[in-house]
Amino acid sequence: MDFDFSKEQKLIQKEVRRFAQEELAPRYSQWDRERKYPRELVKKMGDLGYIGVSVSQELGGLGESYVTEGLVCEELSRGDCSLPMSTQVAGHLCAGLLEQGSRSVQKAFLDPFLAGEQVCxxxxxxxxxxxxxxxxxxxxxxxxxxxxxxxxxxxxxxxxxxxxxxxxxxxxxxxxxxxxxxxxxxxxxxxxxxxxxxxxxxxxxxxxxxxxxxxxxxxxxxxxxxxxGFRLAMRGFDISRIFLCLEAIAPALVSLQETMAHVKGRTAFGRPLATFEAVSFPIIEHFSLLEAVRLLCYKALWLRDQGQSSTKEAGMVKWMAPRFSTNAIRDCITLHGHYGYTKEYPLEQRLRDVLAIEIADGTSQVSKLVVQREMMGREFLPYNYR
Ligand SMILES: Cc1cc2nc3c(=O)[nH]c(=O)nc-3n(C[C@H](O)[C@H](O)[C@H](O)COP(=O)(O)OP(=O)(O)OC[C@H]3O[C@@H](n4cnc5c(N)ncnc54)[C@H](O)[C@@H]3O)c2cc1C
Structure with a gap:
């Protein structure tokens, strides 16, 4: 068993984290206010190879593993947990389909998408x-x-x-x-x-x-x-759902880190807030749950890299990750006191954005049905779920 990323993956992680901090985070709230798709940024992401990470090199991708593609999605989401829903999640589904198109379809659609020039x-x-x-x-x-x-x-x-x-x-x-x-x-x-x-x-x-x-x-x-076509769509979901979960977990972890710093620095009754268990325990509980589900996300991606099924694991993380993440961010807002409720902090926007992940790509309920089908057998489903 090896729980570490490779040397190359750590380099990619560092590079994407820097990109997300410098290029995405500072404009995260502006793009939300202006309802503006940041095409120029997406072009940069295309130039850097951040789009279609697992698409084969012959077709213009990086030919990297799903684990690496997940890592890129997670790191981008630390700066902006909305944009990757288009570039990494819908992007992964579309790229996976276009890979199966004719060469002329690939040239006309996959190439400009990977270059960050066209939105799908x-x-x-x-x-x-x-x-x-x-x-x-x-x-x-x-x-x-x-x-x-x-x-x-x-x-x-x-x-x-x-x-x-x-x-x-x-x-x-x-x-x-x-x-x-x-x-x-x-x-x-x-x-x-x-x-x-x-x-x-x-x-x-x-x-x-x-x-x-x-x-x-x-x-x-x-x-x-x-x-x-339906079968093709379902195959892509086993991966895209996991990317979506990493997209939810990343802003929750960033919010918890910010909250930890806040409660260590702010005092009440002559002591740092962090010394009160009612303040520190929720933070610790959220970190624990998110770390566990994050590991399951990477295990699921690793399974797919080994050519094994990740359907059960994708269903498990899809009901847990967005729910745990919204719960964590909500507590981060209240632990920031009245400041947490202002738009000065990115917390409220993260909560709004991550809530979407509870529905997109399949709800919690249907995710549990998928796990039930995988673990108990199709004959124990309440109806004929496809
Ligand atoms: C932010 C966002 C982005 C999205 N992006 C895309 C996109 O790019 N492309 C795309 O095609 N779609 C997209 N969707 C749509 C999304 O995939 C669907 O909303 C989702 O699959 C649920 O379908 P529905 O909205 O029709 O809800 P319904 O199917 O009407 O379900 C309503 C409620 O009933 C529950 N329910 C339904 N059936 C069962 C059951 N058998 N057992 C238990 N509970 C059940 C559901 O879990 C849900 O809570 C997006 C949605 C959101 C919110």
Missing amino acids: AFCLTEPGSGTDAGALQTSAVRKGDAYVLNGEKSGITAIMDADFALVFARTTPGHDARGVSCFVVPCNLPGMSTQAYEDLGCNAIVRGSLFLQNVEIPESYRIGEEGR
């Missing part, structure tokens, strides 16, 4: 299907050597800034996940339109709905086999 959106959820994603109703109908797409995708991260979208649509009518295919669709095609949401957090990567009205795309824009 992962479009699975619909107004009538979220948790039960396989029941989606957006249609893709063949027309010669093209497909015509119609439908609405909802709740999509960064759709307002996306240059292209990975869209899941039904090629076989019905409600069966096996009739779903995946397509890459440029956002500037006729028939594509969007509508922004006013969200609680993650405001720099504005979510919204995507409407597809008779959008025609060539057959070559289909990713993978017809009817196999």
